Amino acid sequence: MTIDMRNNKPILIILSAIITMVSLAYFIWTPIQKRSKPITDHTTRLVSKNMTQSKISPKLPTHIQTSQTINPTTESSNQQRDINIQNILNKPELEGAIVGLSLRDAETGSLLYEHLGETHMRPASNLKLLTAAAAFDVLGPDYEFTTSVLTDGDIKKGTLKGNLYIKGQGDPTLLRADLDRFASDLKEKGITKITGDLIADDTWYDDVRYSQDLNWTDEFFYTGAQVSALTISPNDDYHTGTIIVRVYPGDHVGDEPEVVIEPETDYVDITNNAQTDKHENENDITVEREHGTNEFIVSGSIPKGSVTEVWRSVWEPSKYVLDIFQTSLAEQNIQLSKDSRMRTQKTPKGAELLLTKQSMPLKDIMVPFMKLSNNGHGEMLVKEMGQIINEEGSWDEGLQVMEASLERQGMNTDNVILRDGSGMSQQNLISPNTLTQFLFDVQSESWFEYFEAAQPVAGEPDPLVGGTLRERMTEEPLKGHVKAKTGTLNGVSTLSGYIETQDGDERIFSIMINNYIDGHMLHIEDQIVEFFME
Secondary structure, eight states: OOOOGGGOHHHHHHHHHHHHHHHHHHHHHSOHHHHSOOOOTTSOEEOOTTSOGGGSOTTSOTTOOOOOOOOHHHHHHHHHHHHHHHHHHTSGGGTTOEEEEEEEETTTOOEEEEESTTSOBOOGGGGHHHHHHHHHHHHOTTOOOEEEEEESSEEETTEEESOEEEEEEOOTTOBHHHHHHHHHHHHHTTOOEEOSOEEEEOTTSOSOOSOTTOOGGGTTBGGGOOOOSSOOBSSTTOOTTEEEEEEEOOSSTTOOOEEEEESOOTTSEEEEOOEEEOTTSOOOOEEEEOTTSOEEEEESEEETTOOEEEEEEOSOHHHHHHHHHHHHHHHTTOEEOTTOOEEEOOOOTTOEEEEEEEOOOHHHHHHHHHHTTOHHHHHHHHHHHHHHHHSOOSHHHHHHHHHHHHHHTTOOGGGOBOOOSSSOOTTOBBOHHHHHHHHHHGGGSTTHHHHHHTSOBTTOOSTTTTGGGTTSSOSTTTTTTEEEEEEEETTEEEEEEEEEOTTSOEEEEEEEEESOOSSOOHHHHHHHHHHHTO
16 A cells, blocks of 8 residues: 555654654764764874874875874874974965975884875975985996096197097086096196197087976076086086186275186186175175076175175086186196187097096985085986986986886885976975885885985084085084985975984974965974974
């Protein structure tokens, strides 16, 4: 038998009331925890390493596991850390910015804390952590770069009848002193004259000088120097393809300042439009290079009693090397004939090797690369990996090799975008959690001790120890206990690496701040690191 409910409205009313009462009773007696919305990947998570797995949201990565019971003291400490960090994230300087945080136990890899940990963010120079790890994996810590001097002619009675080639194979540490030694050694071979040309061979890499996303406004800064297989640095900071420009005030107000460049070279021209100003006035000296040239323009005012020192990139570093090499030869009284030219060309097969110079090993090159955040080194390492593995020294091939290396080391590169080796590209992307997991994984690599030793050390004044952290976190408990890579671009500030707590525990962290407009984020990062140590 069926019932026509349309004609039984009283029954409908009674049933509706019963259902409502049952639902209300369930709501009242169901524990609040069972109704809580799970924490998603895009909110702050506080994860105690003493928390049981049942306390961890199903959304958390599967590697976060523990079977220990909750330690009330640890839980309280972690909750306070959570509150402290949240107070920092509420600062007005961060309004509109994106802050990604990740903290892991260095022994287990367990995630201890995160905020937007899975969000893809621009790493700036934190990308160098990936470049360094890939280079160690592909090239090895003892890898050396070669620079050679060759000839296609013969030496007769002190005259080299033929061309002299200087061939670069990616040495990022070549200095003026190395060219002086080449010249001295050639003199010892009895050479006093060269009838052919002086030729630079930079064909070990391709002729693409700038990475694909480099801003044109960065070209004349040392951070945007051109990349070549044959390049030179002005000093042992090893900023490749650059000169140092120093500006000294004149004797009197209104005088033209003195401009000195290092190393001395005729490859660049200086236009001095600056003037000396009163002692109390502001130093507003600028040094810029016109695009496509080596014309440097010095402008502004320099107060008496002050000095300006800047690094600036040159146009076509291979020819820059050639100019300095010619000077080194002349100082050894080795003369070029009047018909000799300076040019670039690939060294012909069968050329005779006269001299060779090996760079310091890669494990030592990593120190200025990482501690001084040397962009040129990062790009040269990418091209070197491409040349060694795929026989092409290009960004395309090098980045493919780098990505394959990172995958071998356990990284899921589907969640990473690699556009260069230095981090200058605004299109590089990686999440804080991915980076800290990677920093955990590389601890098992045979070369990890060199990788860790290359990181800047907080508060240590020596530039080749403290690096870009030498003036940060200079007080205990942070000084000497934070080893981390810095990163800075417009609107981007990052810091990732390793922490040793006062209790001797080791932790891995990543701080990525993106899309801020005004101010500096360094003090905010340092405060977060301090809470990460608790």
